[in-house]
Structures are given as structure tokens and as C-alpha cells.
Amino acid sequence: MSDLISVQTSTEKKYKLHFGFDLSEELERYVHSYSSDKAFLMVDAFVLEHHRAHFESVLGKKFSELHIFEVPRGEKAKSFSVYQKAVDFVLDKGVERSTPLFAIGGGVTGDLAGFVAATVLRGIPLIHIPTTLLAMVDSSIGGKTGINHTVGKNLVGSFYQPDAVFADVKYLETLAEKEWVNGTSEVLKYGMIHSPEILEQVKSLLDNNEFNIGKAWLPLIQESAQIKANVVEEDTLEAGKRAFLNFGHTFAHVIEREGAYNEYSHGEAVYAGMIAAVYASNMLGAEIELSNLLQFKSLYTFSLNKISSDAEQLTLQMRSDKKVKDEQIQLILLKKMGSPYVYKVSDTEFVEQSWNHALKIFE
Ligand SMILES: NC(=O)c1ccc[n+]([C@@H]2O[C@H](COP(=O)([O-])OP(=O)(O)OC[C@H]3O[C@@H](n4cnc5c(N)ncnc54)[C@H](O)[C@@H]3O)[C@@H](O)[C@H]2O)c1
Incomplete structure (x- = not known):
């Protein structure tokens, strides 16, 4: 020895x-x-x-x-x-x-x-x-x-x-409007995976015409940063919980790549990716209203119709994401609003359906 x-x-x-x-x-x-x-x-x-x-x-x-x-x-x-x-x-x-x-x-x-x-x-x-x-x-x-x-x-x-x-x-x-939208997707993500009331706060900023007013965003920025800080404190090197921050991102990375990293901003891709992930969550038994996210759709002006790959090809591409372990697609899904979990995909059929759903919403 x-x-x-x-x-x-x-x-x-x-x-x-x-x-x-x-x-x-x-x-x-x-x-x-x-x-x-x-x-x-x-x-x-x-x-x-x-x-x-x-x-x-x-x-x-x-x-x-x-x-x-x-x-x-x-x-x-x-x-x-x-x-x-x-x-x-x-x-x-x-x-x-x-x-x-x-x-x-x-x-x-x-x-x-x-x-x-x-x-x-x-x-x-x-x-x-x-x-x-x-x-x-x-x-x-x-x-x-x-x-x-x-x-x-x-x-x-x-x-x-x-x-x-x-x-x-x-x-x-x-900050330009499109960069506000870009950052908003990550804020909405914190709402989806942790604190659903964040979505209401973003909505009220929009309703009050304060969407691009930094001072008005301050509490929301702090709350979002606090959520990220808590996750990072628990799992600095991304061995577990930090993966929850990737909600919508496995879909988003494929969208960004399909658009050669210049057609879609990260925030746009994350927004569409979160919609696909909610759809996938619901197929596995969750009952999440898509309107939680769709109420912000007017902020996003992109269309996914420039993507030439079909749902099957997009699903295949998810396997080459750097966060894929052993060729198995790992998705962050929701049991309900604010409750994320890691799901290892065995049947890709439902991922394809989720892609089709997102592609239709943004056609
Ligand atoms: N390290 C991480 O944990 C982490 C997490 C998420 C994203 N990222 C990375 O972050 C990058 C995206 O960041 P981003 O969205 O801030 O993009 P960015 O840094 O490209 O900034 C976006 C645009 O805003 C401009 N800009 C910056 N500050 C401004 C200001 N105050 N007023 C006006 N314009 C301003 C920049 O010139 C740029 O054109 C990606 O590369 C992504 O991979 C890293």
C-alpha cells in the first residue's frame, strides 16, 4: 500500500x-x-x-x-x-x-x-x-x-x-433596449426556478413604463443576485444545485448555435428555451400556466423560422452541449413554479414535441 x-x-x-x-x-x-x-x-x-x-x-x-x-x-x-x-x-x-x-x-x-x-x-x-x-x-x-x-x-x-x-x-x-430584454430573461428565470413573485414585479415595471429605469429595477436586481449567490454558495463548482440555473439553457444553447451566435441573443434563446422547458415539464405531469412566461412575449420580437433544423435534429444537437453527461441529455424542468429538478432524458420523443411547441410559438 x-x-x-x-x-x-x-x-x-x-x-x-x-x-x-x-x-x-x-x-x-x-x-x-x-x-x-x-x-x-x-x-x-x-x-x-x-x-x-x-x-x-x-x-x-x-x-x-x-x-x-x-x-x-x-x-x-x-x-x-x-x-x-x-x-x-x-x-x-x-x-x-x-x-x-x-x-x-x-x-x-x-x-x-x-x-x-x-x-x-x-x-x-x-x-x-x-x-x-x-x-x-x-x-x-x-x-x-x-x-x-x-x-x-x-x-x-x-x-x-x-x-x-x-x-x-x-x-x-x-443600456440599449435589447440589452434590457437580454438580461430580463435571466431575471424571469429566477422567477421560474425560485421566486414566482419576481414575474409579477417585472410585469409591474412594464406596466408602469419603468422597463429601462435602473433605479426602479434595483430591488429586483438585488433579489435576483441574492438567488444566484445562494445557489453558488451551496454549489460553487456546479456539482449539483447550480445546474438549476440552466433552466431553459439546454434548449437555448442549441438555438444560439443554430443562429451562428449572431441571429439570436442569449436572452432571446433563453426565453424560447424556458417555454420549451415548461412545455416539457407539463408533459411530465406539471401543471404550469405558460402565460407566466407568455405575458412577456411582446418584449421579444424574434422569430425562430430562420432555424432550418427540425425538432429531431435540434434534439440531437442537445447531446453535444458541454453539460451533457454520458451522451444523455439532462434538462432542468419544473415540478411546479419555483421547484426545479434535474431530468435525464431517456425518451427523446417528448423533447422533440417540446421543440415543436416552441418553434410554433415563435414561427
Ligand atoms: N460567467 C457567468 O456566470 C456568465 C453567466 C451568464 C452569461 N455569461 C456571459 O456573458 C456574456 C453576455 O453578457 P452581456 O449580455 O452583458 O453582453 P456584453 O458584455 O456583450 O454587453 C452587451 C452590450 O452592452 C454594451 N454595454 C455594456 N454596458 C453598457 C452600458 N452601461 N450602457 C450601454 N451599453 C453597455 C456592450 O458594449 C455590449 O455591446 C456572454 O459571453 C455569456 O457567455 C457569463
């Missing part, structure tokens, strides 16, 4: 999510905990154009050396080439283990900058400043970082938790 040495590591990390309208002073106070005089900012190009002076003023008081890397807009920034440029930039400017990196932008910037922070010198301090609804309620929480590969999205990356997240809804003032 061999000798054994056991290693207990202390990788558990606690961090705070800050929410509010104009968090400049809070951020200014927070950054004083860093010993470094230098900081890196990886900033979405649009955000940089509009807020450069603001970030230079808020962070410049603490850091005498601010090095700003502009992240190109769009999913294409999550590539090996932009990752390489960012790593070159950070190393050229002289990074140390204690130099913090601020990821300022939507999920694209957060994922890319998070991966840079995770890998340079095997990890430097990371602070997320999400500036899209989606990034505030989803991507900035939980530590998933990464870039895309030609084989698929998000296939290269790591789990790397930030030191803190500052979600300042002031930045949402410039």
Missing part, C-alpha cells in the same frame, strides 16, 4: 456584492484596502467611451498608476487573440500578485477579464463592476470566467471568485 498525504486547502472565499445608484464613494472607500498603487482596468469599449473620466477620477485617487485596456464590444472579445493581447498588456505594464484588476462592462468583459485575472501570475485580485442587467444579476456572481473556442462557447476558463462586485444601476441609464 502507498503512503498517503492529505492536503486540505482553504479556497473558500467570501465576498460582498454592493448594489445601489451611484456607488462612487463606496467604491472609493473600498479600494483603500489594496496595498498596490497600481491597478488594471479592463473596460468595455462603449462604457470606456462614456465613463472614462469617471473611472479615472474615482479610482485615480487611490491608484497613481491606472492602466486601461479597452475590451472590444461583443462576443468576439472572448477570444484567444483578445485574451493574449490583454495578458501581454498586463505583463508589459508590470503586474504583481497584489495588483488588482477591475472588470468593467457586461458579461463579455467580466468573463474575459476574470479569466485574465485568474491566470496571470496564477491569480491577481479581481473586482467586478457589471454595467449590463445581465452582468448584474448573473455573470458577475459565482466566479465563472472564460473565453470561447471554435468548438463552442465558454469552453476554456476557470472558476475564479472576485474580491467584490459593485453593481451600480447608474450605468444602466445608457
Whole structure:
């Protein structure tokens, strides 16, 4: 028998999510905990154009050396080439283990900058400043970082938790309508898998013409982030419950791929995917009103008629999702509103029917 040495590591990390309208002073106070005089900012190009002076003023008081890397807009920034440029930039400017990196932008910037922070010198301090609804309620929480590969999205990356997240809804003032819709799908998802009253709250924002008002969204953003934080706390490395966050996503990933990642936004695909997942849930005995989701349909203007594959082919494609284990499709379904479960598909017939249903709704 061999000798054994056991290693207990202390990788558990606690961090705070800050929410509010104009968090400049809070951020200014927070950054004083860093010993470094230098900081890196990886900033979405649009955000940089509009807020450069603001970030230079808020962070410049603490850091005498601010090095700003502009992240190109769009999913294409999550590539090996932009990752390489960012790593070159950070190393050229002289990074140390204690130099913090601020990821300022939507999920694209957060994922890319998070991966840079995770890998340079095997990890430097990371602070997320999400500036899209989606990034505030989803991507900035939980530590998933990464870039895309030609084989698929998000296939290269790591789990790397930030030191803190500052979600300042002031930045949402410039967010385009389609990006609000994009983030709304994830908020609706939290309603479906956890807190059904979220759906009513989104509805009342719409009814009150507050759909694109960051301040009005603040409680909902906080509640959504809290749900994600709770799930992540229980299952950081996605061995169990974290999979519930993929409600609608196994369908959505196929829709995104079918549209070559430019026809349908992630949020549109997730919305259609959730409708397919509710239909599938009902076929297995749940009694969920589709109107819970369909009441938001006017927000979504896409049609799935550009998808040329039929339901059988779409179902087959679900097998190549990276979350598929042993070639078996795993769906997140609902027993009832707010009660998700993992379902391993043996009979694909009902998945095909669910696809047909979604395709018909969005024809
Ligand atoms: N890490 C995770 O857990 C996780 C979770 C969900 C999604 N994601 C990833 O997130 C990415 C999508 O994120 P996203 O939807 O935020 O997209 P994004 O980062 O591309 O941002 C969307 C658009 O909004 C613009 N923008 C950003 N902030 C703005 C502001 N304040 N005002 C005006 N425009 C602004 C950007 O320039 C961009 O054009 C995907 O790559 C996805 O894989 C990651």
C-alpha cells in the first residue's frame, strides 16, 4: 500500500456584492484596502467611451498608476487573440500578485477579464463592476470566467471568485433596449426556478413604463443576485444545485448555435428555451400556466423560422452541449413554479414535441 498525504486547502472565499445608484464613494472607500498603487482596468469599449473620466477620477485617487485596456464590444472579445493581447498588456505594464484588476462592462468583459485575472501570475485580485442587467444579476456572481473556442462557447476558463462586485444601476441609464430584454430573461428565470413573485414585479415595471429605469429595477436586481449567490454558495463548482440555473439553457444553447451566435441573443434563446422547458415539464405531469412566461412575449420580437433544423435534429444537437453527461441529455424542468429538478432524458420523443411547441410559438 502507498503512503498517503492529505492536503486540505482553504479556497473558500467570501465576498460582498454592493448594489445601489451611484456607488462612487463606496467604491472609493473600498479600494483603500489594496496595498498596490497600481491597478488594471479592463473596460468595455462603449462604457470606456462614456465613463472614462469617471473611472479615472474615482479610482485615480487611490491608484497613481491606472492602466486601461479597452475590451472590444461583443462576443468576439472572448477570444484567444483578445485574451493574449490583454495578458501581454498586463505583463508589459508590470503586474504583481497584489495588483488588482477591475472588470468593467457586461458579461463579455467580466468573463474575459476574470479569466485574465485568474491566470496571470496564477491569480491577481479581481473586482467586478457589471454595467449590463445581465452582468448584474448573473455573470458577475459565482466566479465563472472564460473565453470561447471554435468548438463552442465558454469552453476554456476557470472558476475564479472576485474580491467584490459593485453593481451600480447608474450605468444602466445608457443600456440599449435589447440589452434590457437580454438580461430580463435571466431575471424571469429566477422567477421560474425560485421566486414566482419576481414575474409579477417585472410585469409591474412594464406596466408602469419603468422597463429601462435602473433605479426602479434595483430591488429586483438585488433579489435576483441574492438567488444566484445562494445557489453558488451551496454549489460553487456546479456539482449539483447550480445546474438549476440552466433552466431553459439546454434548449437555448442549441438555438444560439443554430443562429451562428449572431441571429439570436442569449436572452432571446433563453426565453424560447424556458417555454420549451415548461412545455416539457407539463408533459411530465406539471401543471404550469405558460402565460407566466407568455405575458412577456411582446418584449421579444424574434422569430425562430430562420432555424432550418427540425425538432429531431435540434434534439440531437442537445447531446453535444458541454453539460451533457454520458451522451444523455439532462434538462432542468419544473415540478411546479419555483421547484426545479434535474431530468435525464431517456425518451427523446417528448423533447422533440417540446421543440415543436416552441418553434410554433415563435414561427
Ligand atoms: N460567467 C457567468 O456566470 C456568465 C453567466 C451568464 C452569461 N455569461 C456571459 O456573458 C456574456 C453576455 O453578457 P452581456 O449580455 O452583458 O453582453 P456584453 O458584455 O456583450 O454587453 C452587451 C452590450 O452592452 C454594451 N454595454 C455594456 N454596458 C453598457 C452600458 N452601461 N450602457 C450601454 N451599453 C453597455 C456592450 O458594449 C455590449 O455591446 C456572454 O459571453 C455569456 O457567455 C457569463
